[in-house]
Every structure is written in structure tokens, then in C-alpha cells.
Amino acid sequence: MAYFLAQSGNALSLGGIYALLALGLAVVYSILGLINFAHGALMTLAGYVLVFAAVLGLPFYLSAPLAILVVMASAVLLERIAFRPVRGASGATMLLTSFAVAVLLQLAFQLFISTRPQVVPLPDFLTATVDLGSFAIGVNRVISVVVAVVVLIALNLFLKRTVLGLAMRAAADDFNVTRLMGIRANRVIATAFALSGLLAAVAAVLWIAQRSSVDPMMGLVPVLKAFIATTLGGLGSLLGAVLGGLLLGAIEIYLAAYLPDAALPFHGAITLGVVILVLVVRPQGLVGASRELGK
Amino acid sequence: MAPMLSATDLHVRYGAIRAVRGVDLAVSEGEIVALLGANGAGKTSTLMALVGLVRPAQGEVRFGGEVISGRDTEDIVTRGMTLVPEGRHVFPSLTVAENLRLGAASRRDREAVVRTRAEILELFPILAERSGQAAGTLSGGQQQQLAIGRALMSAPRLLLLDEPSLGLAPQVVDDIFDLLVRLKQRGLTILIVEQDAVAALDIADRAYVMVNGAIAMQGPAAELRASEQVAHAYLGATMAETHA
Ligand SMILES: Nc1ncnc2c1ncn2[C@@H]1O[C@H](COP(=O)(O)OP(=O)(O)O)[C@@H](O)[C@H]1O
Numbered sequence: 001m002a003y004f005l006a007q008s009g010n011a012l013s014l015g016g017i018y019a020l021l022a023l024g025l026a027v028v029y030s031i032l033g034l035i036n037f038a039h040g041a042l043m044t045l046a047g048y049v050l051v052f053a054a055v056l057g058l059p060f061y062l063s064a065p066l067a068i069l070v071v072m073a074s075a076v077l078l079e080r081i082a083f084r085p086v087r088g089a090s091g092a093t094m095l096l097t098s099f100a101v102a103v104l105l106q107l108a109f110q111l112f113i114s115t116r117p118q119v120v121p122l123p124d125f126l127t128a129t130v131d132l133g134s135f136a137i138g139v140n141r142v143i144s145v146v147v148a149v150v151v152l153i154a155l156n157l158f159l160k161r162t163v164l165g166l167a168m169r170a171a172a173d174d175f176n177v178t179r180l181m182g183i184r185a186n187r188v189i190a191t192a193f194a195l196s197g198l199l200a201a202v203a204a205v206l207w208i209a210q211r212s213s214v215d216p217m218m219g220l221v222p223v224l225k226a227f228i229a230t231t232l233g234g235l236g237s238l239l240g241a242v243l244g245g246l247l248l249g250a251i252e253i254y255l256a257a258y259l260p261d262a263a264l265p266f267h268g269a270i271t272l273g274v275v276i277l278v279l280v281v282r283p284q285g286l287v288g289a290s291r292e293l294g295k
Numbered sequence: 296m297a298p299m300l301s302a303t304d305l306h307v308r309y310g311a312i313r314a315v316r317g318v319d320l321a322v323s324e325g326e327i328v329a330l331l332g333a334n335g336a337g338k339t340s341t342l343m344a345l346v347g348l349v350r351p352a353q354g355e356v357r358f359g360g361e362v363i364s365g366r367d368t369e370d371i372v373t374r375g376m377t378l379v380p381e382g383r384h385v386f387p388s389l390t391v392a393e394n395l396r397l398g399a400a401s402r403r404d405r406e407a408v409v410r411t412r413a414e415i416l417e418l419f420p421i422l423a424e425r426s427g428q429a430a431g432t433l434s435g436g437q438q439q440q441l442a443i444g445r446a447l448m449s450a451p452r453l454l455l456l457d458e459p460s461l462g463l464a465p466q467v468v469d470d471i472f473d474l475l476v477r478l479k480q481r482g483l484t485i486l487i488v489e490q491d492a493v494a495a496l497d498i499a500d501r502a503y504v505m506v507n508g509a510i511a512m513q514g515p516a517a518e519l520r521a522s523e524q525v526a527h528a529y530l531g532a533t534m535a536e537t538h539a
């Protein structure tokens with residue numbers, strides 16, 4: 001039982017990170033129809049900001065917000081430079097653009113920083129564990145769950161209570177009609193990218209808090225997982241992204257915990273097998289809304 | 296006095312398709328003007344060009360004395376002209392209240408917005424009743440009321456409507472047209488596109504008839520209503536059937 005509870009904590013923590021990443025993808029996709037594969041590079045960028053901030057002697061409680069701000073600004077800049085010129089183009093064109101951006105950024109990290117992992121110094125409290133009676137869990141995991149929940153609630157309030165948030169949901173429904181409300185299209189899109197940057201950076205900080213290193217490929221795998229999570233939940237739906245992320249985290253962790261040793265090498269394949277099974281039963285994903293925000 | 300809205304030699308193209316070919320039209324303050332024509336005549340394209348949702352290939356649009364062709368839709372709406380699009384296009388996943396709130400997104404004066412909102416809820420009591428409900432769950436007629444209410448939230452001086460009767464029951468259509476007359480009495484200027492020529496000519500002061508992207512006829516609504524030529528040549532079955 002204690003083992004199960006400990007694994008459940010891990011599942012929530014990993015699922016929370018996937019949920020944040022999946023949300024970042026979903027926010028942009030629901031408005032622009034763009035699957036932003038450069039999302040992973042944004043995550044990696046957050047990691048390098050943490051590294052440089054540490055070199056400059058900044059404490060973690062300053063370097064983490066700094067990383068978030070830098071990544072938000074970069075996401076908005078990326079939209080201006082790379083995605084605005086192909087806005088309204090076919091899905092394939094936008095997808096290729098985002099691949100190109102992802103590859104370019106990764107090459108830049110390799111060329112200008114290093115191909116080898118860089119250590120991110122973490123404050124001591126992050127590596128401690130909390131004793132919960134029958135089992136113990138890492139502080140980083142607990143923080144991960146708490147931060148994910150807080151961010152999800154804040155995002156939900158933003159989308160429900162502010163005009164800009166409403167405009168983002170409206171733009172996901174119908175972009176031209178949103179402009180008829182007198183709302184600047186560019187502002188809505190910039191906000192979507194800023195939000196996706198925020199989500200990528202928060203996820204990156206939580207990810208790194210459990211690994212304490214960054215390499216040029218760091219964001220690749222988690223964002224690929226996040227993409228699977230959005231598909232699992234229903235591409236473009238916010239609620240779907242969250243549920244998909246949590247479900248994928250749970251599948252991965254419980255399989256790793258309970259598969260017989262002989263099957264462990266096939267862990268990844270079995271995870272994807274379960275995902276495919278879910279999609280066979282529900283091809284539209286768990287929630288099933290396509291390009292709909294805030295439900 | 297110069298008209299509130301005027302279009303001169305307006306052209307709209309979609310690639311090789313020439314949807315609008317040299318339209319001239321004008322709407323003066325306080326008028327209801329109808330733009331009639333068969334399906335595919337270019338009415339929607341004309342409205343889209345007026346509000347800047349498509350760029351005119353050629354021609355000029357003036358609103359309140361200013362040239363607005365080439366400007367962004369967002370700017371045009373802020374200047375006091377808006378469109379209730381064909382097919383209503385309420386935001387289905389947003390609630391009725393949220394739809395209305397977005398309608399006023401271009402306005403800064405909060406107290407004035409509160410007053411507008413109260414007036415609109417008085418005009419459309421159903422919107423107050425359904426305030427917290429997702430707009431996508433409303434009936435067609437209710438959605439049309441919401442689409443009009445949402446447009447009015449921006450406090451426009453000129454309201455463009457694209458086929459407000461589309462897909463609605465006759466009784467509901469009557470209500471919508473009665474409402475447009477009341478809005479006119481309150482000082483709103485209206486340009487309405489309709490396939491239901493009889494209903495539109497009943498409330499309009501003047502009308503234009505569009506054929507193949509160009510204005511084929513224009514004049515006072517009463518004259519066009521009496522014209523057999525209009526019925527047969529331009530408005531097709533809609534008018535002939537209603538007369539039968
Ligand atoms: N987005 C578009 N792309 C290509 N052709 C279009 C588009 N919108 C309208 N058209 C064409 O332009 C012509 C005029 O259409 P429209 O303005 O919708 O007419 P109406 O509103 O009078 O029915 C039609 O032939 C239609 O097929």
C-alpha cells in the first residue's frame with residue numbers, strides 16, 4: 001500500500017508536468033492550428049537560463065522566475081519571427097516551420113553552449129524528502145504537484161474572468177469573428193504564445209528539479225510525450241490536455257512500478273500500446289473537442 | 296450631407312474568382328438599406344470588404360468621412376461599424392454573458408457598457424434568462440438574438456447584418472425584423488443583406504440588387520417592391536413564391 005501511494009505521488013508529479021506541457025501545446029494549437037514542436041526547445045532554453053543564472057550567482061528563487069520570463073519573451077519573439085509569416089498557411093507548412101525552428105534552436109544550443117549536459121545547481125530543500133508516515137516522497141515531487149495545480153487554476157481563472165482570456169477562447173472558436181469584437185488578433189496570438197512559454201518554462205523548472213542537469217535535447221522527449229498526451233485527451237481541448245497528461249503520467253509510472261522485471265525493457269512500447277488502445281476505443285480522445293479552449 | 300458609409304468601385308477577388316466587380320453603394324445616417332440578390336451574387340463578400348475581413352482588390356470605402364479600406368477590422372469596429380455575420384457565429388463554447396462581454400471589448404467606458412448591456416437585455420429578455428448557458432446550446436433564433444446583441448454591445452453607429460433570417464422560423468424572422476425597425480427608431484443606421492427580399496423591402500428605406508458581383512438595380516424600397524422586373528429577373532423564386 002505504501003509502495004502504491006509513493007508511486008501515485010510520482011504519477012501525479014510526472015502527469016502534472018506532462019499536463020503543463022500538453023496545455024502549452026493545446027493553447028497555441030486551439031487558436032492557430034499549429035502544433036509547435038519548438039515547445040521542447042523552449043523547455044531546454046529555460047534550463048540554460050537556470051544554468052547561466054547560477055553562474056552569475058543568482059539564487060534559485062530568482063533564477064526560476066527569470067527563466068520563466070525569458071522563455072515567455074522568447075516564445076512571443078518566435079511567433080513574430082517564424083510563425084507570423086506562415087499564419088493561415090496549411091497545417092503542413094506550419095508543422096514544417098515549427099520543426100525547422102526546433103532543429104535550429106537545438107543546433108544553436110549544441111554549437112554555442114555544449115553538446116554535453118550542464119549541471120543545474122539546486123537548493124538543498126528540493127532534494128530533501130518528506131516523510132508521510134508509511135512512505136516518503138521527494139520535496140521536488142510535492143512541489144511539482146502543487147505548482148501544476150496552482151498554474152492550472154490560475155490559467156482557468158485567466159481564461160474565464162479576463163477579457164483577454166475570453167478573447168483567447170473566442171479566437172479558438174472563431175478567429176475572424178473575434179476580430180469583429182474589436183480585439184486585436186495579434187494581441188490574442190502573442191498572449192497565446194506567452195502563455196505557452198510560461199507553461200513550458202514552469203514545466204522545465206519542475207523537470208529539472210528532479211534531474212538537475214540540462215542538455216540540448218532535454219525538451220525533446222517530454223514534449224513528444226506531451227504531444228501524445230494532447231492526442232490522448234483530444235487535440236486542442238484544454239481539459240483534454242490536462243487529463244491526457246495525467247493519464248500518460250499514470251500509465252508510465254504504474255507500468256514501471258508493476259511490470260515484471262522481464263517486461264521492463266519494453267516499458268516504452270507497452271506505454272504506447274496502452275495509449276493506442278485508448279485511442280482505438282475513443283479516436284477523438286478522452287474529451288474529444290477539437291480546437292476548443294476552456295472547457 | 297455626405298453619406299455615413301460609401302463604397303466606390305469596390306472589387307473583391309478570391310484568386311481567379313471575381314466575387315465583387317465594381318460596386319458603388321452608400322448608406323446615409325438613420326437609413327435602413329437592403330442589399331438583395333441571389334445566392335452567390337457577392338453580397339457577403341461586399342460586407343466582408345466593408346468591415347475589412349477581406350481586403351478589397353480595388354476601390355475605396357469611406358465611413359464617417361474617413362477612408363477605412365485597407366484598415367484592420369479591429370480599427371473599423373472601434374470606429375463604430377460592425378457586422379453580424381452570416382450564420383450568426385456566436386462563440387459556442389462561451390456562455391451568453393461571455394459572448395456579450397466580448398462584444399464590448401473595444402470600449403473603455405465601463406459605465407456606458409453597463410448601460411448598453413441593460414438595454415440589450417431589455418430588448419432580448421431571453422439572453423438574461425440564459426446568461427450562464429453555453430451559446431452553442433441556444434436555438435437558432437436565440438443565437439441570432441445573441442449575435443445581434445453582441446454586435447450592439449460595441450455601441451455601433453452602423454450595423455451590418457448578413458442574412459439574419461437564414462434558417463429561422465417565419466415567426467422568429469418577423470420578430471428579428473421588428474427589432475431592426477425599433478433599432479432604427481433609436482437612431483441606428485442599418486445595412487442588411489437578405490435573400491428574403493419581401494421581408495427586407497418591408498423594413499428598408501432603399502435597396503440595391505446585386506447580380507454577379509455588380510449592382511444591377513437600386514432605388515427606394517417601395518419602388519423595388521412594386522417592380523415585377525425585380526421579382527422575376529433578380530430575386531428569383533423568393534419573391535415570386537411569396538407573391539403567389
Ligand atoms: N473564401 C472564398 N474563396 C473563394 N471563393 C469564394 C469565397 N467566398 C465566396 N466565394 C465565391 O464568391 C462568390 C460570391 O460569394 P458570396 O459573397 O458569398 O455571395 P452571396 O453572399 O451573395 O451568396 C461566389 O461565387 C462564391 O463561391
Ligand SMILES: [Mg+2]
Nearest residue numbers: 338339340381
Ligand atoms: Mg452570403
